[in-house]
Amino acid sequence: MAAVNYIYSVSTDTLNGKVNPVTLSQEIANSAITIALDYINIVGDVLNVWFKAAISPTEESTLDVLVNDHSGMLGVSDTPDTIIAQLTLEGRNLLARAKLGNVVYRQLGWQAGRGGYYGYRPVKVTPLPNITDSPLHPGWLEEGDGATEALGYFELIDNTSWAIGTYISLNGKWFIYGTHFIEGTTPDLTIINIQNAILDSKDPSHYQVVAPVIDPLYPNRLYIQSLMTGTIGNSYPLIVYHVGATINFTVSVMAGGSSLGLDDAAWPTPPTLAPYLGTEGLIEIPATTAVSFTSRIGEGTSGIGAYGELGLWVEILDSSFAPEIGNRVLFAMSHFPIQPKTDRTILTFKIVVSF
Numbered sequence: 001m002a003a004v005n006y007i008y009s010v011s012t013d014t015l016n017g018k019v020n021p022v023t024l025s026q027e028i029a030n031s032a033i034t035i036a037l038d039y040i041n042i043v044g045d046v047l048n049v050w051f052k053a054a055i056s057p058t059e060e061s062t063l064d065v066l067v068n069d070h071s072g073m074l075g076v077s078d079t080p081d082t083i084i085a086q087l088t089l090e091g092r093n094l095l096a097r098a099k100l101g102n103v104v105y106r107q108l109g110w111q112a113g114r115g116g117y118y119g120y121r122p123v124k125v126t127p128l129p130n131i132t133d134s135p136l137h138p139g140w141l142e143e144g145d146g147a148t149e150a151l152g153y154f155e156l157i158d159n160t161s162w163a164i165g166t167y168i169s170l171n172g173k174w175f176i177y178g179t180h181f182i183e184g185t186t187p188d189l190t191i192i193n194i195q196n197a198i199l200d201s202k203d204p205s206h207y208q209v210v211a212p213v214i215d216p217l218y219p220n221r222l223y224i225q226s227l228m229t230g231t232i233g234n235s236y237p238l239i240v241y242h243v244g245a246t247i248n249f250t251v252s253v254m255a256g257g258s259s260l261g262l263d264d265a266a267w268p269t270p271p272t273l274a275p276y277l278g279t280e281g282l283i284e285i286p287a288t289t290a291v292s293f294t295s296r297i298g299e300g301t302s303g304i305g306a307y308g309e310l311g312l313w314v315e316i317l318d319s320s321f322a323p324e325i326g327n328r329v330l331f332a333m334s335h336f337p338i339q340p341k342t343d344r345t346i347l348t349f350k351i352v353v354s355f
Contacts (some may be wrong), residue, residue: 109273
């Protein structure tokens with residue numbers, strides 16, 4: 001059965017011109033309405049009350065009274081559970097870039113999933129990232145969120161016969177031998193010179209879009225690590241050109257850059273996201289290094305006992321790197337076992353993201 005929406009005005013149909021979805025959900029659950037509530041959200045002055053199916057005329061009259069008498073005050077008798085969410089790799093990148101002022105994003109919503117939990121053994125199963133053989137950053141295998149970044153490298157084979165006009169192109173930006181960098185006495189020193197040239201340049205085609213990294217185990221290689229989210233990293237690969245008689249480089253194209261998502265998103269039905277509660281989202285800043293959100297999984301949600309994963313999504317509103325504007329990015333994740341008593345259970349929880 002398809003969900004049915006019952007629409008009201010916050011300003012004219014409620015007692016005080018405000019709505020608290022947690023309280024209203026409880027009031028509906030305690031009423032004579034027999035159809036399970038799906039979720040409640042507010043868009044401007046519009047109050048949307050979604051049920052799993054159509055309610056009867058008598059139940060609709062009951063709903064009208066509940067909405068009319070709703071005070072908008074928080075009526076949660078039990079303290080909501082607190083869930084700590086960890087920033088994903090992409091979330092950390094976005095947060096760092098936002099502090100420098102070259103990207104703007106907004107909190108979009110959240111999803112619940114089964115996420116590798118088993119009913120008899122509530123242990124998260126974490127898949128390894130796509131890049132499993134890179135010595136560059138062994139910590140990637142310990143991230144715990146399955147995230148990967150697009151990665152490529154070029155390797156300096158010899159350091160004796162540079163040709164005028166040799167250049168390296170990163171997203172169309174040229175780094176030219178003799179202009180932006182010079183030859184070192186060894187391949188390793190030349191690689192450092194190229195890395196410094198890239199780090200010194202603030203061209204928006206690559207600045208904070210890719211990161212040049214030297215692996216101590218392979219000092220004659222310069223790894224180019226994409227900081228873009230999801231598959232967009234593969235759209236802007238490492239390209240090396242050589243003009244002249246001698247080729248000094250071998251090239252490894254970008255790899256990885258998988259789109260991020262929950263292991264097994266289940267509620268709401270993807271790609272729909274659940275809204276945060278309250279007309280303002282009830283977003284608070286408990287500290288300079290944390291932000292929190294209040295969320296709810298409504299009664300009658302099928303398979304709720306198997307849920308054990310939460311994902312918080314953001315949308316990129318503005319960026320100095322135009323192709324990522326409008327992207328929806330998995331910003332933070334949490335894994336926890338949900339243990340509801342019945343399918344009529346309303347689970348209210350506070351998600352805290354520390355950074």
